[in-house]
Amino acid sequence: MAAQIARPARLALRTAPSLSATWRPIVHGRLGFQKNPMVQTAVRHKSGPYNYTQAKALVFSKTGEPADVLNIHTHSISPSLPPNAVLLRTLAAPINPADVNTVQGTYGAKATYSSLIGTAEPSAVPGNEGCFEVVSIGAGVTTLKPGDWALPAGSGLGTWRTHVVVDNADTALVGISKDKLEGLSPAAAATSTINPCTAWRMLRDYVDLVDLSVRSGTGAGAWFIQNGANSGVGRAAIQLGKLWGLRSINVVRARDTPEATAALRQELTDLGATVVVTEDELQQKGFSSERLRSELMGGESEKTSPLLLALNCVGGRPALGLAKCLSEGGRMVTYGAMAKQPLTIPAGMLIFRDLAFHGFWFSRWGKADPAGRRQTVEAVLDLMRQNKFKLGPADTVEWTWETPAETLQQAVGGTLEGFRSGKGIFVFKDT
Numbered sequence: 279m280a281a282q283i284a285r286p287a288r289l290a291l292r293t294a295p296s297l298s299a300t301w302r303p304i305v306h307g308r309l310g311f312q313k314n315p316m317v318q319t320a321v322r323h324k325s326g327p328y329n330y331t332q333a334k335a336l337v338f339s340k341t342g343e344p345a346d347v348l349n350i351h352t353h354s355i356s357p358s359l360p361p362n363a364v365l366l367r368t369l370a371a372p373i374n375p376a377d378v379n380t381v382q383g384t385y386g387a388k389a390t391y392s393s394l395i396g397t398a399e400p401s402a403v404p405g406n407e408g409c410f411e412v413v414s415i416g417a418g419v420t421t422l423k424p425g426d427w428a429l430p431a432g433s434g435l436g437t438w439r440t441h442v443v444v445d446n447a448d449t450a451l452v453g454i455s456k457d458k459l460e461g462l463s464p465a466a467a468a469t470s471t472i473n474p475c476t477a478w479r480m481l482r483d484y485v486d487l488v489d490l491s492v493r494s495g496t497g498a499g500a501w502f503i504q505n506g507a508n509s510g511v512g513r514a515a516i517q518l519g520k521l522w523g524l525r526s527i528n529v530v531r532a533r534d535t536p537e538a539t540a541a542l543r544q545e546l547t548d549l550g551a552t553v554v555v556t557e558d559e560l561q562q563k564g565f566s567s568e569r570l571r572s573e574l575m576g577g578e579s580e581k582t583s584p585l586l587l588a589l590n591c592v593g594g595r596p597a598l599g600l601a602k603c604l605s606e607g608g609r610m611v612t613y614g615a616m617a618k619q620p621l622t623i624p625a626g627m628l629i630f631r632d633l634a635f636h637g638f639w640f641s642r643w644g645k646a647d648p649a650g651r652r653q654t655v656e657a658v659l660d661l662m663r664q665n666k667f668k669l670g671p672a673d674t675v676e677w678t679w680e681t682p683a684e685t686l687q688q689a690v691g692g693t694l695e696g697f698r699s700g701k702g703i704f705v706f707k708d709t
């Protein structure tokens with residue numbers, strides 16, 4: 279998807295000394311900042327001689343731990359674009375677990391290595407999500423204009439870079455026109471295209487919970503249960519569920535102190551969670567469907583309030599814990615494997631309780647239904663604009679032209695370690 283319009287690194291290095299003198303402010307309100315109140319990103323890009331754009335990208339040429347295999351590559355991008363291509367400047371790009379797993383070589387989608395940006399060895403740029411500003415467009419591009427924002431419409435663009443040229447821009451990108459940026463921040467838009475959409479599809483496509491809510495005749499919403507409830511996907515499911523009148527049981531890992539656990543409970547409750555329970559509570563108390571009902575679901579009966587959907591982010595014993603809570607005929611949708619443990623399900627759950635187990639991968643779903651993917655992203659953006667959908671806590675990592683490779687590598691390496699205070703997000707400044 280990302281097109282080649284690169285000069286070899288050799289040229290980039292030769293032109294580098296002249297860069298600081300050639301800042302190019304693009305559009306925008308006073309002082310070169312965008313007008314959107316949530317966005318205070320300086321918007322300018324480095325330009326070399328003959329209007330070549332100077333760009334940097336995190337690249338890897340073989341899989342491994344991020345600190346060992348990720349490098350910074352500097353290159354130049356020609357100002358002349360193919361008719362259907364656009365030049366984009368990155369504003370924000372999250373560091374999702376799937377991106378790290380792709381670098382490690384353990385993800386479902388494998389990296390495609392190429393020499394398009396002039397690396398010495400064929401390389402790939404990680405990152406599936408990002409929010410870009412359109413810098414310039416080819417003559418045949420109809421849906422984007424300079425100054426608009428753009429998001430990837432599919433997977434595998436490679437977003438951990440300062441600039442990118444994208445071919446077939448009208449189909450490869452979801453545009454956000456300049457006059458529709460109000461209420462959006464680059465970080466929020468950059469995280470809108472996978473996690474919220476994954477939650478959306480899982481809540482709507484397996485069990486008709488909205489219909490179930492109506493049929494219950496109680497006026498109360500149908501229930502679902504999920505683990506990894508404080509993940510990006512989990513937080514999205516809480517918010518969407520609340521918007522659709524559903525009730526959620528949210529399983530999280532206890533923090534290091536009771537105070538920190540209480541703070542996390544409160545955070546998720548404020549987002550719209552109905553019940554928050556720790557993994558230890560679920561395991562130690564050995565919640566069965568009956569026990570769950572009496573202790574967490576206000577004594578509601580299976581008949582009026584069946585629990586028919588479980589979303590599994592974690593795998594291993596935590597996943598079995600969720601399955602035990604499901605009502606007869608319930609469905610578990612597995613979308614993550616954070617514990618790196620296999621899912622072991624007793625046969626009785628399938629035979630006597632008629633539980634069904636599914637896997638969901640948004641990339642696959644989106645390839646099969648690109649229009650549906652685009653519509654889901656646009657629906658999420660609309661909720662964000664209306665302040666009905668909030669970005670979770672973020673650990674922003676500033677990426678300027680001078681940011682050393684180690685800072686970027688460390689941000690990536692830390693993504694799968696320990697409790698994180700928020701999602702890692704590269705926020706691009708003066709690049």
Ligand SMILES: NC(=O)c1ccc[n+]([C@@H]2O[C@H](COP(=O)([O-])OP(=O)(O)OC[C@H]3O[C@@H](n4cnc5c(N)ncnc54)[C@H](OP(=O)(O)O)[C@@H]3O)[C@@H](O)[C@H]2O)c1
Binds near residue numbers: 507512616696
């Ligand atoms: N199938 C799909 O289409 C799809 C789409 C999006 C995401 N995903 C997957 O969903 C998962 C979450 O992604 P995200 O971007 O939402 O993640 P995220 O925001 O970075 O959150 C990571 C979550 O994983 C939990 N976690 C980390 N290590 C764990 C462990 N060893 N055991 C149990 N829980 C652990 C974290 O809990 P703590 O805070 O307690 O550490 C946190 O809730 C990933 O596996 C990702 O690949 C799948």
